[in-house]
Amino acid sequence: xxxxxxxxxxxxxxxxxxxxxxxxxxxxxxxxxxxxxxxxxxxxxxxxxxxxxxxxxxxxxxxxxxxxxxxxxxxxxxxxxxxxxxxxxxxxxxxxxxxxxxxxxxxxxxxxxxxxxxxxxxxxxxxxxxxxxxxxxxxxxxxxxxxxxxxxxxxxxxxxxxxxxxxxxxxxxxxxxxxxxxxxxxxxxxxxxxxxxxxxxxxxxxxxxxxxxxxxxxxxxxxxxxxxxxxxxxxxxxxxxxxxxxxxxxxxxx
Amino acid sequence: xxxxxxxxxxxxxxxxxxxxxxxxxxxxxxxxxxxxxxxxxxxxxxxxxxxxxxxxxxxxxxxxxxxxxxxxxxxxxxxxxxxxxxxxxxxxxxxxxxxxxxxxxxxxxxxxxxxxxxxxxxxxxxxxxxxxxxxxxxxxxxxxxxxxxxxxxxxxxxxxxxxxxxxxxxxxxxxxxxxxxxxxxxxxxxxxxxxxxxxxxxxxxxxxxxxxxxxxxxxxxxxxxxxxxxxxxxxxxxxxxxxxxxxxxxxxxxxxxxxxxxxxxxxxxxxxxxxxxxxxxxxxxxxxxxxxxxxxxxxxxxxxxxxxxxxxxxxxxxxxxxxxxxxxxxxxxxxxxxxxxxxxxxxxxxxxxxxxx
Numbered sequence: 151x152x153x154x155x156x157x158x159x160x161x162x163x164x165x166x167x168x169x170x171x172x173x174x175x176x177x178x179x180x181x182x183x184x185x186x187x188x189x190x191x192x193x194x195x196x197x198x199x200x201x202x203x204x205x206x207x208x209x210x211x212x213x214x215x216x217x218x219x220x221x222x223x224x225x226x227x228x229x230x231x232x233x234x235x236x237x238x239x240x241x242x243x244x245x246x247x248x249x250x251x252x253x254x255x256x257x258x259x260x261x262x263x264x265x266x267x268x269x270x271x272x273x274x275x276x277x278x279x280x281x282x283x284x285x286x287x288x289x290x291x292x293x294x295x296x297x298x299x300x301x302x303x304x305x306x307x308x309x310x311x312x313x314x315x316x317x318x319x320x321x322x323x324x325x326x327x328x329x330x331x332x333x334x335x336x337x338x339x340x341x342x343x344x345x346x347x348x349x350x351x352x353x354x355x356x357x358x359x360x361x362x363x364x365x366x367x368x369x370x371x372x373x374x375x376x377x378x379x380x381x382x383x384x385x386x387x388x389x390x391x392x393x394x395x396x397x398x399x400x401x402x403x404x
Numbered sequence: 405x406x407x408x409x410x411x412x413x414x415x416x417x418x419x420x421x422x423x424x425x426x427x428x429x430x431x432x433x434x435x436x437x438x439x440x441x442x443x444x445x446x447x448x449x450x451x452x453x454x455x456x457x458x459x460x461x462x463x464x465x466x467x468x469x470x471x472x473x474x475x476x477x478x479x480x481x482x483x484x485x486x487x488x489x490x491x492x493x494x495x496x497x498x499x500x501x502x503x504x505x506x507x508x509x510x511x512x513x514x515x516x517x518x519x520x521x522x523x524x525x526x527x528x529x530x531x532x533x534x535x536x537x538x539x540x541x542x543x544x545x546x547x548x549x550x551x552x553x554x555x556x557x558x559x560x561x562x563x564x565x566x567x568x569x570x571x572x573x574x575x576x577x578x579x580x581x582x583x584x585x586x587x588x589x590x591x592x593x594x595x596x597x598x599x600x601x602x603x604x605x606x607x608x609x610x611x612x613x614x615x616x617x618x619x620x621x622x623x624x625x626x627x628x629x630x631x632x633x634x635x636x637x638x639x640x641x642x643x644x645x646x647x648x649x650x651x652x653x654x655x656x657x658x659x660x661x662x663x664x665x666x667x668x669x670x671x672x673x674x675x676x677x678x679x680x681x682x683x684x685x686x687x688x689x690x691x692x693x694x695x696x697x698x699x700x701x702x703x704x705x706x707x708x709x710x711x712x713x714x715x716x717x718x719x720x721x722x723x724x725x726x727x728x729x730x731x732x733x734x735x736x737x738x739x740x741x742x743x744x745x746x747x748x749x750x751x752x753x754x755x756x757x758x759x760x761x
Contacts, residue, residue, distance in 0.1 A: 226616030232614055
C-alpha cells in the first residue's frame, strides 16, 4: 500500500490549466519537495490535496484511501496537516489557543459536557495542554505562549503556524513555502526543525519551496513543475542539473 | 501591577485567575443579590431589563463576537421566544417547561437561519438575516389565529410549582439567576474545544477547516445557541412587559441588539453585560435630556438618531467598545506613568491568502 500517491491530478480554471496530469508518490518518512517557477501550480497542488479546490481530474491516495471522496475538514482527521504560504493564523487568539485548535481532531468531549465543564472535560483539556506544551518546547515558543498572534513578528508567526500543524499530530505535513519572508538565520532554524520533524517525530513532509539551499539540505527527493506539468523528478542535485529545469527557470540558451 | 506565576496547567482553566477577581466578582454578586433591598422600584425595573438584555447580549456575543457571523435578525428569535412563552402559558403549560421549550424552538429557528450562513458572508449574511427578521415579524402580524396579530397577546405572571413570581423581587432573582447561568455556560464553552472552534471560524475559516473544524456543524451550532439564549431573553421579556405585539420585534429592535455587542465590546463576555446596561440606560438619559431640548428636536426620532450616532462614534473611536475602554483605563493606572498611546493598537495583519476566499 502506498503511503501517499497522487495520480494524474489536474485542475482547470476556465481555460487555464493550472495543474496538468501530475503524478507523484511520497514514501513514508521522507521529505519530498515540489519546486518550480512562479505560477507553476505548486500551491494549487496543495489546495487540491487539502480539498480546497475540487480536482478536475485524477485521484489522491492517502494510506490506501481516496482523499477526493472526503470533505475538507476530514482531511485533517485522516492525519494531514498543512501550513499556508501567507500564514493563516487565528489573529485575535493567543499562541497557546492557536496551538490548542490544532488539537481539535483529538477532541473527546461532547458539547453538553463542555457546557457544564465536567471533570472529564477538565481532564481532556489538561491532556491537550500537555500535548501542546510538547510542541511549544520543540519549537521554542515558550516566550510567546500567551501573546496575541496579532502582535507577533512575521518570523515567529511562521513558527507558530508550523506548531499548530504539528499539534494535530499529523502523519503527513504539507509545508507551503516554509522559508518565505524569513531571514537567513530564521531559514536556518526552519531547516533544522524540518529535519527534526522528519527524524525525531517521524512525520513525512511534503513541501513547496523556492530556497534551493533549504531544499537541498532537507529534501530526499524533488519534483520540478513548470506551467502545471511535472518536468523532472529525482534527488535535489539531479533536479537542479536537469536541462528542462534550467530552461524553465532561466530560458533557453540563445 | 499583578504578576501571575503559573505552576500548573489547571491555572489556565480556572474561571477566576486570581484572588482579586474572586473578590470583585463576589462583591458584584453580593450587591446584585442585595439590590432589591437597596434600590427603589424604578431602578429594579431597569435591572430586570439589563438582566434580560444581558442574556440576549451573551447570545449575540457568541455569534458576532466569537464566531464572527453577523446577524440583523435577532429580534425574530426574541419574538419566537416571547410568543412561545405567551402561547404555552395561555395553554396552562408550567413555566419550567415553557421556558426550555421557548429556548429550544428559538434554537431550532437559529439552526435553520444558520444554514444560509454556510454560504453567505459579511453584508450578504446581514441581508439574509434581516430578511428573516422581516418574514417572522410579518408572519406574526398576519397569523391572527395563533398570535392575535397586531392586537398582540397578554401574559400572566409566572407560576412556579404553585409559587407566583409576580413580585418584582422574585422575578429579578429569576432573571439574575438565568443571566449567571448563561454567562457560566458561555465561559465553559469558550475554554473548551467548541469555543475554540468558534473563535477559529471567526479568525480564519480556511485554516479552521484545515485543522479539522467542520464549518457547517459549528456555524449552525453557534446560530442555534445564540438563538436559544435570545429565545430565553424573549420569554423573560414577554413576562416583563406583560404584553407583546409584532411592533416590538422589528428591524429597529434587531439593530438595538447588535448595538449591545458593538457598544459593549466585540469579543468580550463583559461587553455583553456592559452593552446591555448601556442600551437600557441610554433611552432614560435621552428622555431626561428631552426636557431641556427645544420641542422640534425632542421628537420621536431622537432616540433612533442618538443610537445611530453612538454606534457610529463607537465604531470609529472605540472599536473595542466599553470593555475595551475599561481595559485601557485600567492599564493606564497599572502602568502609570508608562502607558503608551499605541499599546492596544493591533499590528497590521499580514496579507491573507486572497485566492482561497
